[in-house]
Amino acid sequence: MEKEQDIQPSRDRRKTKRGPPVSNESTGKDSQFSPLYFPQKLWEMLESDQFRSVWWSNGGKCVAINEELFKEEVLGRAGPQWVFNTQRIESIIRQLNSYGFTKMQQDDQRSASLPEFLAEEGAVSAHSQEDPTLERHFKGHRDAVTSVDFSLNKKQLASGSMDSCLMIWSMKPQMRAYRFVGHKDAVMCVQFSPSGHLVASGSRDKTVRLWIPSLKGESTVFKAHTATVRSVSFSSDGQSIVTASDDKTVKVWTVHRQKFLFSLSQHINWVRCARFSPDGRLIVSSSDDKTVKLWDKTSRECIHSFCEHAGFVNHVDFHPSGTCIAAAGTDSTVKLWDVRMNRLLQHYQVHSSVVNSLSFHPSGNYLVTASNDSTLKILDLLEGRLLYTLHGHQGPATCVAFSRSGELFASGGSDEQVMVWKTNFDADYGDALKTQKSCSTVDGSHHTGSEMDSGIHHKKTKTQDSGRNHEQQEVEASLANTLEHIMGQLDVLTQTVSILEQRLTLTEDKLKECLENQQKIIQNKTN
Incomplete structure (x- = not known):
């Protein structure tokens, strides 16, 4: 079995300590614990006399851990004495939780010299708040939900x-x-534009539609595919759309001109999914031919094909850094590759059935997956392990997507429900975003001038400068909002013009048909 490796994306905001290396080159030989799974390691430690920081308690019903001694005695080991591939006690606690252990407050000492080691109940409550929680669920669809996306x-x-x-x-x-009605068959995919003013959808009726998510719900139709459209995705600048279809092609379109640009056609079976890289230079696609292909948008050539999946590849997406891709398949696996080195980074087989969809957290530290086994699973990419298993859907979970900020994620299933979950487990990223936003509003200009001897005049000048800074910030904020509003109105105007053009064309066709019919009637009367 291939050993999983850690991803170290460039946008990683978490400071984590890595476990000691376990390769033969650095240690001379493998640790005796290296081939064991977590429960086996725990059992060996409990049954061994060499560990004083962990033991059976309460008549063998509980596992007692002296946290401080455990950090020194177990997590501090290196070389051939290595036990766990982590130096963080939080990771051990999460592993224990995932195997059904519950942290308890109890006065339990191995000897009079050992301090109380179990955390207080407040710490347990704080830890439980880190788990994802179901916030809302929506009912309104009359059949299986195929795709979800946040504005x-x-x-x-x-x-x-x-x-x-x-x-x-x-x-x-x-x-x-x-509810927007326009497609004549199942809607297979949806996605908001980066600005949030448009929604793209693909359907089994072979068309792609661009919607204005307003009360009227007007849409423009794109036609070029000859079979079901499985996937639709905007580029990061919102100028292009890439689609994948059962006609074995990937197609690229312009949004504002609403024109088909070109096709990518080296897949030999249905193409399930296609996505732009964050910088828009690359396109990745997955197919029922069991391959994931990487394309250069400019040259329109296939750069590399990844063939490690043993089944159809249902979904693929880029890591937020653009350096990696993840793919989910019918072989119940999730695989991650480095697109710079074209090598497999991580391999997960945590689901018991087909994996239908996946989504990266904006921080790049986590990946959420949806499967036919009716579960959602959250993977910790930094530590290369399963973090959470979430149950909620009655039947296959068909789709999943994080919000742009990562605070929420949504899932859909064959039970016709859409569920919205609160992330909770990556508060550091949310705090970093808030800090970044607050820093971006700070005025960076400096005002210089001669200092006044009078303290009153100095205070007055300082107040005036502060007032100017505040006014400048308000003007900048107002200007930014105005520009965003203008961009939104331009999107709406473009769609409106397109709809009017379509209606005008339809009217002209009808008028032409009426004139032709009238001409035929006149000819018949003459004869």
Whole structure:
């Protein structure tokens, strides 16, 4: 079995300590614990006399751990004495939780010289708050949900379904949802544009539609595929769309000109998914031909094919850093590759059935997956292990997606439900985002001038400068909001013009048909 390795993406914001190396080159020989799984390691430690920091308690019903001694005696080991591939006690606690252990407060000492080692109940509560929680669930679709996606501001959630409808859900409590009807068959995929002013959808009716997520729900139709459209995705600048289809092709379109640009056609079976890289230079696609292909958008050539999957590859996406890709398949596995070295980084087989969808957390530290085994699983990519298993859907979980900020993620299933979950487990990333936003509003200009001897005049000058800074910040914020509004209105205007052009063309065709019919009637009367 191939050993899993850690991803170290460039956007990693967490400071984690790595476990000691375990290769033969650095240690001379393998640790006796290296081939064992976590429960086996724990059992060996409990049955061994060489560890004083962990032992059976309460008549063999509990495992007692002296936390401080455990850090020194077990996690501090290196070389051939290595036990766990981590130096963090939090990782050990999470592993224990995942195997059904519950942290308890208890006065339990191995000897009079050992201090109390179990954490207080408050610490247990704090840890439990890190777990993902189900916030809301939406019911309104009449068939299996196929795709979900959040808008940029998290105020709306789009979902597609086998019932041929696109639905826009409001994240505000007690706000109604909107059902958009236009596709003539199942909606297989949906995605908001980066600005949030447009929604793209692909369908089994072979078309792609661009919607304005407003009350009217007007849309523009793109036609070029000759079979079911399985996937639709915007580029990061919102200027292009890439689609994948059962016609074995990947197609690229322009959004504002609404034109088909080119096709990529080296897959020999249905193409399930296609995505742009964050910088827009690359495209990745996955197919029922059991391959994942990497394309250069400019040259339109296939750079590399990844063939490690043993089944159809249902979903693929880029890591936020753009250096890695992840793919999910019918062989129940999730695989991650480095696109710079074209090598396999990590391999997960945590689901018991087909993996339908996956989504990277914006920090790049986590990956969430959805499977036919009705579960969602969250993987810790830094430590290369399963972090959480979430149950909620009654039947296959068909799709999953993080919000742009990572605070929420949504899932859809064959039970016709859309569920919204709160992340909770990566608060550091949320704090970093808030800090970044607050720093971006600080005025970086400096005002210089001669200092006044009078303290009153100095205070007055300082107040005036502060007032100017505040006014400048307000002007900049107002300008940014105005520009964003203008961009949104341009998107809407573009779509409106396109719709009017379509209606005008339709009217002209009808008028031409009427004139031709009238001409035929006149000819018949003459004869």
